[in-house]
Amino acid sequence: MTSEDSPALPRLLTAGPDLLAAALVVLPALNDPRPAVLVVGAALLVCVVAGFLKRRRSLLAAVGVLWVTLLAFTPGAVWFAFPFYFLLLRDLPRRTAVAAVAATGLVAVAGFGWHQHVLTVGTVLGPLLGAAVAVATVVVHRESQRRAELTEELAAAERAAGVLAERERLAREVHDTLAQGLSSIHLLLSAALRGDTERHVRAARAAAADALAEARRFVKDQNPPALDGGSLPSALHLACASTAATADLAVHCRVTGDEVALPTTHQVALLRIAQSALGNVVSHAGATEVRLTLSYQDTDVTLDIVDNGRGITGAGAGGTDPDPAPGQDRGYGIAAMRARARALAGDLVVESDGRGTAIAVTLPVPVA
Template sequence: MHVAFFLLLASSASRFAVRHGLEESAWPKFALCGLLALLYVAGTVLWDRLGHRGLLAWLVVVMIVWLSLVLIAPSFAWCAPPLYFAALRLLTRPAAVLGAVVVTAAVVFAQLRLTATFDLSLVLAPVAVSGMILVIFLEFDRLADALAATQRTAGILGERQRLSREIHDTLAQGLTSMGMLLQAADRSFGTDPAEARALVRRAADEAAANLDEARRFVRALAPSDLAAGSLPHALRSLADREGAALRVEGEEYPLTPEEQAALHRVAQGALANAREHAAAAHIVITLSYLDDEVALDVADDGCGFDPAAPRPGGAGRGYGLPGMRDRVAGVGGTLVVESEPGEGTVVAARLPRSRP
């Protein structure tokens, strides 16, 4: 648009020179044309530094100089389109409409000044074109506002989904574990106080770890196991706490923090499901670094279920497997659940290898 302004300004100056020559009375017009060019150059060079108020002041000065030039040399009305769009871009909607009216009036005035007889088309055509451009611009402006509102809403919903997944994968699972430990302690208190005290200590440790995880997900940080080392290290710590076996296959290669966090949360969720719902005696976590993908499999020998059957709802439910799928999909991977009633369950996540 800036280039178009200077081309139109040069064309207007050339047209004026052809019509009026280079006589002495023409030089004030050329001087005003030069001033307009310098002001426009200054605005384009300092555009980012002027700020909104500075740009508004620049636009007012440029418009005044241009209108003065059009009054004494109507040929310079050709510069109207870039100034028209600058006004629409910088002004509020009511002020933009006023600016459009002023620019259109100047163009109509110049057109009539350059003709010997009145021609209604010279009035109607600029008004129609100006109105059409104004309506299109205001409609795009409205659509941009609507899009911004939609993006804000999507951001809020996305953050709610993130918090829901984190609450399910950390707080809900931690509270479940603490509840099971305290129930076991209560059952052992009368017959084996030492075992009961050990279970209570484990519940306290689980509460401390849960509090740390809560602080980390509120600040959108990686799981605490990952903060202390690599993904295999984090999975080993998780497996040791849950009494599961871990196998790591292939040569480890770097993954992004988001990919590591997603796989860790999948393993965490699958272990919690096996412990809480499947009554599994043995759980094996397998992390495989393949040539073109990294694979995580969590297999248990629990009671299994039908993946196609509707899952029971209820408070606190609904974020397990869907949450795992969302996490993996968020980093470009896939998650598959293989299970049958009485045959155990395998949760398999696959992420394509991202090469540097």
């Protein structure tokens, strides 16, 4: 990773090494003002400044050659190795940089020996420990930077997942409420055009009022109106009565078992699944009768919707997604119902044999 890949590197890895390198080029010239030292030091200073401005890796080679040349003239140049470590680690690929840092440390040790004609523990360990510290500093920084990037990516993925989940939830709500209400109004107005206008118009008006109430609840993120102050069985009876009133269809609603207090999430899911299934029967099944049964059991609650319509082409037992008949919604209603059930650790099964369709959804009863 180079500085161009990450413009937000801390100051230690940007301007700091360049400024320190420039200072340590000037220092030997002040202590040893021989012409050769001044010329080589000036050339080295120009390369350091150019490297800071251009950030070209080719300049590092020139800096290295000029530094070794300056080190041959004056021992004060040995201190240039420490900022040079960071320049190499900043501007070269990791493996190449580590090898270059190791070579620089050995050259610095050799420079000490060349000028002092003896090597001590300090002159050997000093440059090598400096190289190790530089490598460790950069490795730790890059690791922390990588973790920060991963954290940002994870946060972005979570936000995207949240947006998709909310979009799916909105789609289910619109499909199960507003879309079903508008479909009922359309059927009623179509029937009104064929005769018995007043009765169907009144029914369409009632369906529009229900759809408006659902829309307002939807905007305010409240419970369905049918569940406000009522129970799930009464809400299902109301949904069946509304369906029977808006369609030429016999709708039977039955509740078995001892009623169990379910969480609001479970009641809303079962009511929405019932409304969606009844809407599909009215719009697509061509049925004359539909039976809805809510069964309370010890550990779960089951909702069955069975009609005697034309069935769903390609639907099979075991909960496989059906292949809707031509002209039908391509199974989104079934998919939305199954998503509601699975969100509550439940399951939904669709069975159809051409003589009708049976939908069964089972939700576990949460332990009090």
